Amino acid sequence: MRTSWSVYTVGAVLSVLIVLLMTLAPEKRYSPLSPENDLEAWTRERIATLGGEVAYEEFRAWAHTLNDNSVEGHNAAHVFGRELYEIEGLSSFTICDSDLSYGCMHEFTGQAIVQHGTEIVAHLVSLCGREHGEYALSCYHGIGHGVQSFLGYEEGDLKKALEVCSSSVKTPIVGSGCHGGAFMEWNLKTILGGDAVVRKGEDLYYPCNALEDEYVPTCVFRQSQWWRNVLTSFSVENKYGEMGGLCRRFTEETLYSDTREHHYACFLGIGHNASSEVNHDADIIFDLCREASTTDLELLICLSGASGRTGADESLAKALRMCEHFNGIEYDYCTAFAREDVETLAELQPRIVGIREF
Structure with a gap:
């Protein structure tokens, strides 16, 4: 009887412990909500239950199961950043990182400006530099999103946002940083979340053909992202052929003084977008860049843009695959984008883009 009583006692104690663990622990691991069915509600519940840092790790694990689709994961990360x-x-500024193409970071900084106005920009710039180091440019990109959304999407609001960016932070790489975020937000309105609507317009070169010279390179870099969304009647491959033609015609038809820089920025942007559209698949990206290009230099620039985007989003090894078609100085140039090697780019840019024929 004593042995039997001991067994019952142990069993009872274990039962109590199991019940206690089930009542104390499940909110740490499980949720009655599903990110597939209601991502916003699920995100709010997980942040409130776990805290932002743990919830972000849980969110990232889920986001990386989305059919290996970096665009879908990036968009989901915007939702997390907004709720955070x-x-x-x-x-919680330090929680968002470079994962999922910086989606959380972009949205978080953008929402801060929407809430506090442009007076907070200088403080955010300081936080970006201190907390994100080598990723600061993408953090500045999020600032650009927020500045544009705060100022609005009407005629003239874009120039106001660009002026705020110019007065707050330098952008050493074309298409990146605060200015790039402002252009992207003006075109796609991503900060509006579910209310986002891609900008409509008949002029495929606007607003790049209506801006001061200093803003045009970053504008044309980002323009291909808008083209990708509005050229809906084309197949993916034919769309990139059309975008290449648009780049060439822009430099031929405008009266800007430095059309070589515009040509360069436009093809760099095409590669940047191709990388994200096809989930950094090197073989498909090569085909798309080849479809867009009519010269070896255009192809080199397009694939260099893809290597830069892939290096930021994925891994250096995957980014270097974009450059395997080149040798010598061309290979060094392409891989410098993958490595974000600003010094090498500054050295090679005049020797490649500065003198070779498009």
């Missing part, structure tokens, strides 16, 4: 800021505010 709403619930925890600026104190």
Whole structure:
């Protein structure tokens, strides 16, 4: 009887412990909500239950199961960044990182400006530099999104946002940083979340053909992202052929003084977008860049843009695959984008883009 009583006692104790664990632990691991069915509600619940840092790790694990689709994961990360800021505010600035193409970081900084106005930009610039180091340019990109969304999407609002960016932070690489974020937001309105609508317009070169010279290279770099969304009657491959033609015609038809820089920026942007559209698949990207290009230099620039985007989003090894078609100085140039090697780019740019024929 004593042995039997001991067994029952142990069994009862274990039962109590199991019940306690089930009542205390499940909110740490499980949710009655599903990110597939209601991502916003699920994100809010997980942040409120786990705190932003743990919830972000859980979110990232889920986002990386989305059919290996970097665009879908990036968009989902925007949702997380929005909810994180709403619930925890600026104190959670360091949680978002470079994963999922910086989606969380972009949205978080953007929402901070939407809430506080452009007066907070200088403080955010300081936080970006201190907390994100080598990723600061993408953090600045999020600032550009927020500045544009705060100022609005009407005629003239874009120039105001670009002026705020120019007065707040330098952008050493074309297409990146605060200015790039402002152009992207003006075209796609991503900060509006579910209310986002791609900008409509008949003039495929606007607003790039209506801006001061200093803003045109970054504008044409980002223009291919808008073209990708509005050229809906084309197959993917034919769309890139059309975008290449648009780049060439822009440099032929405009009266700007430095059309070589515009030509370069436009093809760099095509490669940048191709990389994200096809989930950094080197073989498909090569075909798309070849479809867009009519010269070896255009192809080199397009694939260099793809290597830069892939290096930022994925891994150096995957980014270097974009450059395997080149040798010598061309290979060094392409891989410098993958490595974000600004010094090498500054050295090679005049020797490649500065003197070779498009």
